[in-house]
Amino acid sequence: MAASDYNFLLATDSYKITHYKQYPPDLSKVYSYFECRRKKGAQFNEVVFFGLQYLLKKYIAGRIVTEEKIQEAKVFYQMHFKQSVFDEEGWRKLLERYDGCLPIRIKAVPEGKIIPRGNVLFTVENTDPDFYWLTNYIETMLVQMWYPITVATISREFKKILAKHLKATSGSLEGLEFKLHDFGYRGVSSQESAALGGAAHLVNFSSTDTVAGILMAQRYYSCPMAGFSIPAAEHSTIISWGRSREKDAYEYLLDQFPSGPVAVVSDSYDIFKACKHIWGDKLKERVMERSEDAVLVIRPDSGDPTETLLEVIKILEECFSCSLNSVGYKVLPSYIRIIQGDGIDLCSVEKILKKLSDEGWSAENVFFGCGSALLQKINRDTLNCAFKCSYVESSGKGMDVYKQPVTDPSKGSKRGRLSLRRNSDGFIETVERGAGKPEEDMLVTVFENGTILKEYSLDEIRKNAQLWEEDLSPAQHNQDHSSTLDIHQKHIMNGLH
Template sequence: MNTLAILLSDTYKQVHHNMFPRGLTKLVSYWTPRRSMLKEQDHMVFFGLQAFIKEYLITYFKRDFFKLSTDEAQELYTISMDIQLGEGNYDISPILKLHELGYLPIQIRALPEGTLVPMGVPCIEITNTHPDFAWVVQWIECILQVELWKPCAHATIGHMYRELANFYYKKTCDDILRPEMACSDFGMRGMSCMEEAERCSVAWLLSFDKTSTIPAIDYLDKYYFNDCSVSHIGIGAISTEHAVMASNYAVDGDEITFVKRLLTELYPNASFSMVSDTYDYWNMIDNILPACKKEIMQHNGKLLVRPDSGDMVEISVKTIEKLWNTFEGSVNSKGYKVLDPHIGIIYGDGCTLNNVKKVWEELEKKGFAANNIVFGVGAFCFSAVVEPDGRMVVVTRDMFGIAMKATFGEVNGQPIMIYKDPKTDVSHLKKSHKGCCHVYYDENGELRCRDGYDSFVYDGALKTVFKDGEMCYVETFKKIRNRLNGGN
């Protein structure tokens, strides 16, 4: 994308600079999750701001606005705005003045990324640092929203899976086993574009170590100083697909030939997963795998069978019982059965939170540890959250009611309180904060917000991360991850 940076907005943002009160020299706005649509999740994981600032407010603005000649910037701007609004219906002079300034004259203060944020507490505060550019504060809204809400949503979804894994691993697995290996991101092909895929996979990796989205590795290194070769985050897996299984069947006339080839020729010293329901899943479990028992037990790695259709809960539990009968295993320190380390199961279809929980619940009832199965969480689970009662919440910006609202300003040197409180808003969602906000931790360690101030409060939880075109503070992915997971 090489659209002129200042045009990365909704149309109406291009005319608001003339609509604000005359004499406006200061504007303060807050980016806030206002209400959760999820019954069992009333906090949002804040994540993605550092990458957004680096990618857009610094790199993109320098390349596609400030480093352009005035004539080029003016030409690109007028071409688009003449189409959008018509010649003479907009004022380009504030845009050219910003171009001449050479940097974005704003300050961003924010909560640390990886923070679990209660509803109603601002994550970000934005204000201008130059009296002529108060309008830039609200101009940021569109680009900030489109780039940030989904990483926060996906980070929260990942955290919900991690909390579930933490519970069942603590209850049924040896303490040495790591719940961050329980689930992997399988969602790349279901994302709307590559950019969404890499950002949302990185958000997932706040909670887990594994992803099949390769571009997430470079993204982590570029924006969060994470060398995945050292941190061992971003782990993938060797796996077959139906095209592989079916084409080998077409040549061999059976399935067992290729299963043995995988074990003895292709990957004798590596673990891999094998999609197993291309034709007859239970024949694979009941007949083919027992016939390959010698090869499986001599294999220097783990074979993970992968069912890919049917009732996820029933098939997962039944498979583990059958694999136990064939390959046996051991009983761990907490009294739960663990399959022989040469065999296991991965499920990557329909792994909603509810289904994953049901699988682990049923395994616990039958005396099996949670680590007998791993899950690949795909695109549907990143597009909708299925509640325990079956209600489906679509993953949009409205899932956490995220909004950016102006709450304070200065006109001719005098403070003004800015807020909205629509009488027709019967849900009481739309009412905004009023004045400057103090975001702080209460005596119980919970984030709170108190508004109504006529100046900035600097002793709170918001810290300056960006000012006048430069990053003021950066963090590593490891630090952000530890913040979310309590050091684990």
């Protein structure tokens, strides 16, 4: 399943097309790997592996080299470099010998697996000695894996925080998969970013408005419907009624959506007056007529997230009362809830939930929406993603290779052929220098010579990424969570997957 609307020969950093002239003349094998480097004091100590299947299906699998594309690349690079450096002969040999498929083998961690930073996530090598230069030619595209990995990782960190507070203040994890809503579609750089990032969030949650992510999960990860939403107002649908008819706008929404949930942004003018005098007075009976299945979700959208939300929930308590749940925390009536979608990131959601619990409120009362902090305020250095060569073969002899910059030891790279295993202490670790045992290797061959050999459904990926008891421990949240000695004996948390 290869893309037909792009030229693979042009989908790389341009300098890479000159590398076939730079390797040792007798080279026959280049073996490289991808990792999220371990960094002292890093915010995240483990990563969620996700997104490779999409890149392989969309851009790398099948017949992706044609004579027409070779000629297009030849003309382009002649103009770009102002000299003849394009390997036309090499690409034509690939076309003739492999019908335009790539003689490459990729082994990778199963998608959705949680891996401590500093470990190999996938390896790439050429399967034909004539195409040793191809391994790192595709680095540019494969390193874009940094984006879905980073989004999936951040989304899971949100899930840890939400699960911890929900469990502590309600006694269960019921509804956790809907606690963080993806509001990020409009805030990303492109449709493809929305698709990749949106799908990465769906590894951990089922709540989203980013249609592109749902479609990606459907088309590339065999999930008919991965995410869900509810009817929701925006400021234009409220202020179009005029300030004097704010109550009419709200009432109209209750009329339009009588039997299902509806979210109403309520800060167009004064969020506190709207909650106290409109929702809690003029429309109080209309609100109370609703049920848990037709819940009204009030959305503040400005001001300090913590202070505003606390004030709103106190006003709603005054107007609608509350009850205590099984673990002694306050819960609003089931027909009314709050969603905070402004100013949400990992720090603010922790702050809000802690403040709520300190004031005696259960996390059951609130939902969160996140946009740029989830899908856009990240880059390749957020998880220090890198692709490096670690092994080569020349004249039939193998050699472990590496980089070791004297100015930055953290950029030192791994050596030799790599495998990933769980050791006798339960820690996931990378075995270097070809010393790993094949039967212990967690890396799976997913691609070889143009063909995808292993696919994962979103359901499988979600199971791989599920939370465990230790994920809810505050002590583990900022520590290296790589010890999983008895992970197979642990019970999945209540209500998850």
